[in-house]
Amino acid sequence: LDEHLCLVEYFRAQIREDPDVASAVAAIRSLLEFLKRDQSETILGLRENMTKAIHRLEETDSSVAVSSGGELFLRFISLTSLEHPDLSQCKNVMIERGELFLKKISLSRGKVGKLCHTFIKDGAKILTHSSSRVVLKVLENAAADNKRFTVYVTESQPDSAGKHMAQKLGKLNIPVMVVLDAAVGYIMEKVDLVIVGAEGVVESGGVINKIGTYQMAVCSKAHNKPFYVVSESFKFVRLYPLNQQDVPDRFKYKADILKTVKDLNQEHPMIDYTPPSLITLLFTDLGVLTPSAVSDELIKLYL
Amino acid sequence: KKQHKKNKKDDRGPPEKEKEKEKASVLAPSKPATQSPAHKGTASKYVPLRSDYGYKVSLFSHLHQYSRKNPPTQQISIPATVIHPSIVRLGLQYSQGIIAGSNARSVALLHAFKQVIQDYSTPPNEELSRDLVNKLSPYISFLSQCRPLSASMGNAIKYIKKEISNIPSQCKEEEAKRRLQECIDSYINEKIILASEAISKYAIEKISDGDVILVYGCSSLVNHILCEAFEKQRKFRVIVVDSRPRLEGREALRRLVKKGIRCTYVLISALSYILPEVSKVFLGAHALLANGYVMSRVGTSQIALVAKAYNVPVLVCCETYKFCERVQTDSFESNELDDPDDLIVTRNGKTHLENWQTVKSLGLLNLVYDVTPPDFVDLVITDLGMIPCTSVPVVLRVKNVDQ
Numbered sequence: 089l090d091e092h093l094c095l096v097e098y099f100r101a102q103i104r105e106d107p108d109v110a111s112a113v114a115a116i117r118s119l120l121e122f123l124k125r126d127q128s129e130t131i132l133g134l135r136e137n138m139t140k141a142i143h144r145l146e147e148t149d150s151s152v153a154v155s156s157g158g159e160l161f162l163r164f165i166s167l168t169s170l171e172h173p174d175l176s177q178c179k180n181v182m183i184e185r186g187e188l189f190l191k192k193i194s195l196s197r198g199k200v201g202k203l204c205h206t207f208i209k210d211g212a213k214i215l216t217h218s219s220s221r222v223v224l225k226v227l228e229n230a231a232a233d234n235k236r237f238t239v240y241v242t243e244s245q246p247d248s249a250g251k252h253m254a255q256k257l258g259k260l261n262i263p264v265m266v267v268l269d270a271a272v273g274y275i276m277e278k279v280d281l282v283i284v285g286a287e288g289v290v291e292s293g294g295v296i297n298k299i300g301t302y303q304m305a306v307c308s309k310a311h312n313k314p315f316y317v318v319s320e321s322f323k324f325v326r327l328y329p330l331n332q333q334d335v336p337d338r339f340k341y342k343a344d345i346l347k348t349v350k351d352l353n354q355e356h357p358m359i360d361y362t363p364p365s366l367i368t369l370l371f372t373d374l375g376v377l378t379p380s381a382v383s384d385e386l387i388k389l390y391l
Numbered sequence: 392k393k394q395h396k397k398n399k400k401d402d403r404g405p406p407e408k409e410k411e412k413e414k415a416s417v418l419a420p421s422k423p424a425t426q427s428p429a430h431k432g433t434a435s436k437y438v439p440l441r442s443d444y445g446y447k448v449s450l451f452s453h454l455h456q457y458s459r460k461n462p463p464t465q466q467i468s469i470p471a472t473v474i475h476p477s478i479v480r481l482g483l484q485y486s487q488g489i490i491a492g493s494n495a496r497s498v499a500l501l502h503a504f505k506q507v508i509q510d511y512s513t514p515p516n517e518e519l520s521r522d523l524v525n526k527l528s529p530y531i532s533f534l535s536q537c538r539p540l541s542a543s544m545g546n547a548i549k550y551i552k553k554e555i556s557n558i559p560s561q562c563k564e565e566e567a568k569r570r571l572q573e574c575i576d577s578y579i580n581e582k583i584i585l586a587s588e589a590i591s592k593y594a595i596e597k598i599s600d601g602d603v604i605l606v607y608g609c610s611s612l613v614n615h616i617l618c619e620a621f622e623k624q625r626k627f628r629v630i631v632v633d634s635r636p637r638l639e640g641r642e643a644l645r646r647l648v649k650k651g652i653r654c655t656y657v658l659i660s661a662l663s664y665i666l667p668e669v670s671k672v673f674l675g676a677h678a679l680l681a682n683g684y685v686m687s688r689v690g691t692s693q694i695a696l697v698a699k700a701y702n703v704p705v706l707v708c709c710e711t712y713k714f715c716e717r718v719q720t721d722s723f724e725s726n727e728l729d730d731p732d733d734l735i736v737t738r739n740g741k742t743h744l745e746n747w748q749t750v751k752s753l754g755l756l757n758l759v760y761d762v763t764p765p766d767f768v769d770l771v772i773t774d775l776g777m778i779p780c781t782s783v784p785v786v787l788r789v790k791n792v793d794q
Contacts, residue, residue, distance in 0.1 A: 292770070292779045328777040330597065330671070330704035330769055364779070365766075380781035387778075387785055 091137075092144045095122050099145060108221060112157030112322055113193060115145050119161055120186045123179070131178060138162055150343040152288030152296050152359075156325035157193075160389065164189045196320040196373035197225050204283070204318050204371040205229035212237040213279045215272075215308075218244035218298040219253040220285025222318045226371075231260055239264045240275055244298055246356060272304050276311045286319035288339070289372075291328045291386055293364035293379025295319070296335065299357060305366035314368040321374050324386050329361045441536045445731050448754045455539070456728040462486055463537050477506040478530045482537035491639075493677050493713065494583055494611050497543045500534070501575050504551060508571050512564070519567050520558045527552065539727050542678030542686070542715040550578060582712040586774035587612055590708055591619040593772050594673070597706060602627040602670045605698075607659075608688045609639040609646075610675025612708050617673075618650050628653040630665055634690045636733040636757065659690050666701045676709040681787060682718045683765035683780045685709075689758045692722075695767035704769045707780070711773050714787055722761040731755035 095118055102114035122141050128134045142158035165182040172178050200222055208214065208230040214237055216223050227239065239257055243266055244250040250266055257264040267275050282304060288296040295301070295317050308315045329335045338346060340357040349355055364379030371377075374385055444458035457463075462483055481503045484490045490499050504527075511526065513519045531548060534540065540548075554574045558567045594616045598604070604627055606613050617629060629652055633640025640656065647654050657665050672694060678686040685691070685707050698705050719725060734755050735744040747753050765780035775786060 291777060326776075328770060330706075333599075334597070380779060383779050383782040384785050387782070387789065 091122065091125070092141065094125075095119075095141055095144060096148050098122075099148060110153065110197070110221065110320065111149055111151055112153040112320075113190070115149070115154045116157055116161050116186075116190055116193065116322075118145065119158060120183070120190060123165075123183060123186060126179075129175065131175070134179070134182075135162070135166065146338070147343055150338055150341070150346065152325055152327075152339050153323045155339075156288055157322045159326075160322050160324075161186065161189055163389075193320060193322050196322070197222055199373040200318050200320060200371050201225040201229040203373075203376060204316070205233060205235075207281070207316065207371075208235055208237055209280075210235050210237070212281065213240070214238070215240045215242075215275060215279040215282045215304070216253070217242050217250075217282075217284045217301050217304055219249035219256075220318070222285045222320065223283055224253070224256055226283065226318055227257065227262060228260055231262055237262070240267050240279060241265070242267055242269050242272060242300060242304070244300060245269060249298070269300050269303075272300075273307050276307045276313060279313060281314045281316060282308045283316045283318060286317050286323055287359060288323050288325045288327070289317070289319050289370065289382060290325060290361070291383055293367065293370070293382040294329070295362050295367065295370075296325075296327075296329075296339065296359050297362065299360045302332075302360045302362045302366075305362045309366050315366060316369050316371060317362075317367055318371045321372050321385070321389070324382065324389060326386065332361055335359070335361050445748060446754050447728065448756045450723055451726065451728055451756065451758075454726060454728050456731065457486065457538075458732060459487060459730045460732070463533075474530060474533050475503075475507045475510065477503045478533060482534050485534065486537040492609065492611055493541050493543045493675075494710075496541055497547050497712075498579060498583060500544050501547055501551075501579055505572055505575050508568055508575075511568070518560055519562075519564060520556050520560065523555050524552050527555075542717070543713045546712050546715065547578065551575065582710060586710040586712070587615050589774040590710065590772050591616045593777055594706070594708060595620045595623055595625065597671070597770075597772075598625050598627055600626040603630065603668050604628070605630045605632060605665070605669045605672045605694070605703075606643060607632045607640070607672075607674060607691060607694050608634070608637070609643040610708070612710070613673045613675045614643055614646050616708060617647060617652060621650055621652050628655070630655045630657065630669060632657055632659050632662060632665075632690075632694065634659040635736075636729075637688075639688070659693065662694060662697050663701075666697055666703060669698070669701075669703050672698045672703055672705045674705065674707050676707050676713060677760055678717075679707075679709050679714045679771065679780075679783050680719050680762070681714075681716050681784050682720070683783050684719060685763040685765070685768055685771075685780070686719070686760050687763065689722075689761045692761045692763040692767070695763045699767045705767060706770045706772060707768050708772045711775060711786060711790065714783055714790070716787060719762055720764075722758070726761075727759040729757040729759050731757050733757055 098121055099114055099118040102109065102117055103111065119138065119141060123138065126134060126137055128137055139162070142155070142162065145158060146155050165185045172181070204226040214227070216239060230237065239262055241250045241253045241257070241264060254264045254266045284297055284301055284304065286295040286297050290296060305315050327336070337352060340359055341352060341355055342358060345355055367379050369376055369378060370382060377385065441457055441463045443456050444461065445456060447454070447456050463486055464479060464483060481499055484499065485496065490496055507530070508523070511523060513522060531540070554571060558570065562570070590612060598620045604617070606617070606629060620627065629647055631640045631644045631647070631654055633656065644654055644656055655665070674687060674691055674694065676685050676687045680686060695705050717725070734757055735742060735747070744755070747755055768780040771778050771780050771783070773786065778786065
């Protein structure tokens with residue numbers, strides 16, 4: 089359908105123009121544009137179109153954040169009393185709320201950064217995994233606070249995202265060292281704390297993140313090092329995986345691979361699930377939460 | 392005789408003399424012994440207390456232990472004006488174990504209350520909303536004498552009492568009765584029947600093809616989920632774990648095999664042998680406590696512990712009406728002691744424990760419930776959705792806000 093193609097184009101353009109923006113934020117901006125251009129006659133039709141648009145975006149970018157962000161957006165805009173007799177008035181109310189939601193979540197990364205950087209003490213050695221913009225913000229804030237610390241980043245194959253992270257940290261004049269994914273156990277005794285980002289935070293309080301995070305969590309538990317996760321609240325998703333197998337395939341593999349490859353057993357998954365028992369604290373724009381409090385927040389967000 | 396009766400709990404006389412005493416007490420109305428202060432007040436005037444049976448292990452001496460051979464109605468005569476006959480029948484069904492299982496007991500209780508409300512007539516100069524609640528108190532204390540109330544029954548009673556006291560005084564009696572009947576029907580429908588549909592829907596998402604599911608005992612909810620999943624063409628097999636003396640797993644086995652589900656049957660002693668084959672454990676619950684502990688049939692915490700050791704996910708299925716505000720961290724504080732004679736078994740013509748009461752150093756303990764800490768439970772499936780075990784207080788708070 090034409091509108092969907094426009095939507096996907098808009099989404100891709102957003103990511104191209106501003107590579108620093110979270111994919112969920114770009115998705116929500118595109119959905120807002122879609123809402124403004126939508127031509128349906130009824131509110132039910134509007135909601136259906138929005139749901140289809142979200143599915144279309146999920147197919148383009150198979151990250152958990154797009155799925156959760158989209159659902160939260162839809163709930164937020166339709167949570168008001170849409171009792172105006174005129175459809176265009178209702179739409180205006182929805183668009184207003186959509187803009188409000190967008191503004192709130194654009195600020196969330198800053199809030200997380202402000203909360204977390206106080207947990208980094210002077211002289212700390214930090215281990216992080218792959219490339220996360222939220223972790224970068226946290227470390228930026230800590231550096232701006234004149235704290236001295238060293239960062240170890242894992243290489244994070246198969247896309248070597250860790251090297252990009254190291255480059256960005258280098259530009260901030262933070263001493264950084266890239267380690268092999270296999271060297272996490274080796275390096276764990278040297279570090280003081282582990283900070284990782286998240287692609288999605290699930291109902292149990294666990295996180296879904298780049299493959300290798302679970303390993304890092306298990307190692308840090310064995311060495312009794314605190315394992316912190318930083319994430320914005322729009323990444324909270326209504327999934328409840330029991331183990332690695334239970335994570336749906338549409339999140340594990342990239343969208344194009346899902347469409348082309350027949351036997352998924354031959355493919356490497358891009359994400360893994362870290363259970364809440366291995367996580368010390370989660371830093372979100374809703375505050376500093378223990379893993380068991382995540383369900384509390386989710387119930388508040390969704391009920 | 393009265394003096395003997397008072398010391399009966401602590402004194403372990405020879406069994407013959409005890410049986411004589413109990414027969415004698417049929418002739419004389421029994422007086423309340425030194426039991427819990429909750430029985431003071433008007434209720435105790437009508438409902439005599441049931442006496443304990445046999446030696447109680449010291450750790451559980453604060454709980455009652457009744458014998459199935461002495462039903463509550465044998466010792467005392469209960470006039471129909473005091474206790475409604477359907478309640479007497481219900482009490483006997485509870486005490487003899489004819490109605491067992493949390494949901495079954497609650498539903499039976501609610502149906503009995505419907506009958507009571509049907510036959511009720513407001514005395515002159517009394518208000519229905521206050522008088523009916525007062526009438527229910529002796530019934531409830533009679534039922535708890537027959538068998539201690541479950542958490543689900545407690546919540547159902549609270550709901551009924553609230554509904555009764557909310558009846559406006561202008562309401563005519565027929566109208567009020569009709570309203571109460573409707574309330575009870577909708578409670579049963581929403582909280583039990585529809586809740587189990589919702590829970591099945593969520594639970595079926597967690598059952599994938601090729602799964603080996605372990606269940607313990609006979610939970611009506613878990614059986615319902617497995618039957619639904621089988622109808623939805625999921626390919627799985629079930630391992631039913633059972634334990635003495637109730638051997639409830641046989642009933643679960645019968646129901647599942649009738650549906651056509653492939654089942655294996657083991658006793659709980661073979662648990663660590665069978666667990667490496669298992670992919671998921673589904674457990675039912677009697678109640679979910681406010682600190683996240685799961686109260687369920689004795690043996691459940693053992694299963695959860697061993698499953699944790701083998702890294703097998705443990706899922707507890709429980710309707711929200713079984714959530715209670717109580718907090719308990721161990722299985723001693725509040726539990727139920729079943730008839731100790733159930734543990735006596737005859738093998739090869741020999742019954743070794745037949746005269747257990749004569750052996751002074753021997754006690755038989757037949758526990759009914761135990762508590763499982765939340766660290767062993769991975770997921771709780773309720774009609775509100777899938778929540779971690781630690782979120783039970785949140786659900787309670789949300790429910791209180793609703794009410």
